[in-house]
Amino acid sequence: MSFINYAQREIILKIVYYGPGLCGKTTNIKFIYSGTKADARGKLISLETKQERTLFFDFLPLALPAIRGFKTRLHLYSVPGQLFYSASRKLIMKGADGVIFVADSQRARKEANIISMDDLKENLETYGYDIEKIPFVIQYNKRDLPTAMPMEELRADLNADSRYQDFEACAVAPDGPGVFDTLKAVVKMILMELKKTK
DSSP states (O other): OOEEETTTTEEEEEEEEEOSTTSSHHHHHHHHHHTSOGGGBOOOOOOBOSSOSSBSOOOOEEEEEEETTEEEEEEEEEOOOSGGGHHHHHHHHTTOSEEEEEEEOBGGGHHHHHHHHHHHHHHHHHTTOOTTTSOEEEEEEOTTSTTBOOHHHHHHHHOTTOOSEEEEOOTTSTTOTTHHHHHHHHHHHHHHHHHHHO
16 A cells, blocks of 8 residues: 655555546546646656547646655556556556545436446455445536536435545536545545554
């Protein structure tokens, strides 16, 4: 899970944005990147795919307050959402400290959300993670669109018993409602887990 760099006195946390293609994973990371001070962030690295305009991989370290004398740094990744990139998703999931599932609120993407959530559970199991135990939150993105499903319906599909913390968001809006709230929630969960084990 978390990586400790004793030489730099840093705890490095890996957070993975997961969800169907074009749901807004990359948009979330770009919004966070643009809202972070330049001296607190690293380079935003992307690998474009031929089939999609979404980014294959995002990397973003973000500085957080020190914990026991160690700085906390976040590495944010997005997985390719298209079904045929299964191997890439599995590889990126390795060593994840927390996961944010980005659901596309549009009715036309209902089935894609459900398939992607099932895929996430399978990939977590591959590495021995339990979705009930790993820090995990759901973000319902694109809430501004007229084709967005009611929250009750989205929750029935992805969070029926409300066991996971979830947020409404619009990552393309100038103020990005819900974007930082989602990230803060998963970071808080990861730090609580760290306090239990360290």
